[in-house]
Each structure stands twice: as C-alpha cells, then as structure tokens.
Amino acid sequence: MAYELYYWPGIQGRGEFIRLAFEYSKTPYTDVARQPAGMKKMFSLMKRERVFAPPFLRSGKEVIFQTANILHYLGPRLGLAPKSEARRLRLHQLQLTITDWLVEVHDCHHPVGVMLYYEDQKPESKRRAASFTKERLPKFLRYFEGILRKEKQFSYVNLSLFQMMEGLDYAFPRAMAKVRAPALRANQERVKERLADYLASPRRIPFNTQGIFRHYPELDR
C-alpha cells in the first residue's frame, strides 16, 4: 500500500498530525505537494475528488479527507489504534476534541475571518487570545490530563497531543510556562524521544507564522 499525503508544503498545519502517524510507525508515504509538480497534482486531485480542503490522503482507490477521519482510517492499519469499533470510536471522539481545540488555537490569530491577514485583525486577536489562554487552554489541558492518566494504550491520540503541546509551547511560551500538566508533559517527552530522527530531519517543517500555531508575543499574555 503506497500512501500519498496531500498538504500545503510550507507549514506543519493539520497535515503534521498525519505525518506524525506515518513517521512514528515508520510507514513509507509520499508527501506529494513537497515533490516537483506536487502542488499541481494536489489541486487537480482535490477538484476531481471533491475534497473540501487539505490535508487528504490517497490510499489505493480511496481519497479521504478531514484530519481526524484520516487518522481514524489509518489508526488500525498503522498499529496506532485498536481494531474494535467501540474502541476506535472512543479514540476518534478524543481526536475530534483535539480538532476543536486546534480551531480555537487558529482563531487566536484569525478571530474575524480566514480570508484576512492577522495584521488586519490584531485588536480582535488580542481579545480572543486572552480569552483562549485564560479559560479555554486550561480547560482543554485539564481534560486531556485526565484522559492520559486513564488511557494506557498508546495511539495516534498520543501523537496528536504531543503536537498540540509542541505547538502551544511555540505559540504561547509564557502561558505554557505557567501550566502544570505532568501527564501531557511526560507524553510529549516520550514521543519527542521516539521521533528524534524525524524531528531533526528536513521532513519536519519548522513552526512559523504561516501555520496554525503562530508565535506573536503580543498574543501571549
């Protein structure tokens, strides 16, 4: 099975949650839009297969989009999720909650509209980011702390929680320095160690202010 991942080439973004699953499980995949003529191929396939937005995955005849849906599909195939439906749904609902959390991170720098630049919505971003770091960030962290303490079986959700912590550390270093989340921190360290080769490779795109996690000091109280 040759997996093809399609995602914007210059950012980690939502595609990174899929990359981590491939990299952690040492599954070969092609990151198509980062290959020569890859963007053209991506747009043409998007149109033909009625994909709403990247990331999407081609696996044999199937074209699958929505990050959490792709992980739901890949989980058991990559050894990153159990096979029973009930247990897969339990992981999936956690991943969907991470999806919601990620939207809230994104909206810290885009509260008014995705079609505008951050620079066009700075005052609104300041209010949104303050509300996020004060109320929503602790709520999500508390929730996933509880989950990690209870869930002992490693899955793609652990990889996504690693990515959330890495991204939040980059975007909101001051807010994150105040956080006490030992289970999330232990998971982050464990995954970082296992992914050391990948993280040091050029395949790992650095965080930047084009992605979902963005470091703007004025948004980090």
Add this chain to the structure above:
Amino acid sequence: MAYELYYWPGIQGRGEFIRLAFEYSKTPYTDVARQPAGMKKMFSLMKRERVFAPPFLRSGKEVIFQTANILHYLGPRLGLAPKSEARRLRLHQLQLTITDWLVEVHDCHHPVGVMLYYEDQKPESKRRAASFTKERLPKFLRYFEGILRKEKQFSYVNLSLFQMMEGLDYAFPRAMAKVRAPALRANQERVKERLADYLASPRRIPFNTQGIFRHYPELDR
C-alpha cells in the same frame, strides 16, 4: 436498543443533528435532559464517562460523544448510511465539513470567546459575520451543491444539510435570500415534508438567540 440522547434542553444546537436522525428514521429515543431530573443525570454521566461536551449518546454500554462521531455510529444502525467502511468514511468527512461550517456560524456571534456574551463582542461579531456571509457562506453552499448533485443515496448528511439551511434561513434571512442553491433547496423541502409531524411537535425546539443559529439583524448584511 434504547438510545439515550443527552443535550442542553433549551436549544436545538448540535443535539438537533442527532434528533433529526432519530426522528427521520422513526427510531425511539429518550431526550434525557428534557426529562425530570435529566440535567442532573446528564452532568453525572458526563463526569463519569469523561465526556468533553454534549451532545452525547448512550447506547447499551457505549457512551459516544462528538456530533459527527455519533452520526457515524448511528448511520448504518438507523438505515441512514451504508455499511461499507469506505462509503461510511466518505459520508463522515462530509459531516465533519458540516461541523466546521457550523463552528463558523457560531463564531459569527462569538468571535472573541465562548465565555463572553454576544453583547460583549458586538463590533467583532459584525466584522466576522460580514466575512462569513460574503466569503465563507457561498463557499460552503457551492461545495455542498456539488455534493448533492453527485450523491444520490439519502443519508444523515442530507438531514444535516436540511438543518444547516433551516438555521441559516433563520439567522441570515437577507443573506440567504440572495443565495441560489437549487439542490440544497430541493433537499431542504424534501426533508421538511418528511419531517412535518416532528417539526410541528413540541419536540422541535424553536430557533432562538441562545443556540448556534442566532438571528441578530445587525449581523445579516
């Protein structure tokens, strides 16, 4: 199988997407939080089962949350989705795209933070709603027009698209009056007819300005 739906009792909200699946398929269910002592039962189960937020479903031993995940589970059981994994994933990614769309509708009146009142974020809401009705609404409508023209098999996605159109008509009547979306309109009428009894019953909570779809004339350009 006795299905128990748990959701806030005073609004349609995300719970309505589940109610529509039960009502359309004439499947018995209990809307627990609308029963005596139902809210207490809801909070207690949420805590015990580590549910991040309503709606959630109890079905036998399983407790399932995240609206799209619940529909993914119920789909084949209620005759509202095919049984093959590939086709279920194709429906699910559409439902997840409706989920994203719904978040953008919600954020029209809550661009700064879910913990604040609308009245505390009116100027930001005006900018957000203008960007939504001008750019995002047409994009989503165009996308799902294309999907409905291609997908001939009725599923829970048709019910959710009915609900989106009803909600958008309520919240943004002026913006929606300008919309040309014949396949979405035909689907809306077809579902409305089939659901006539339910829609006229007290089980259908009226739209109101506590829910996700809210009519504030100043946000409807």
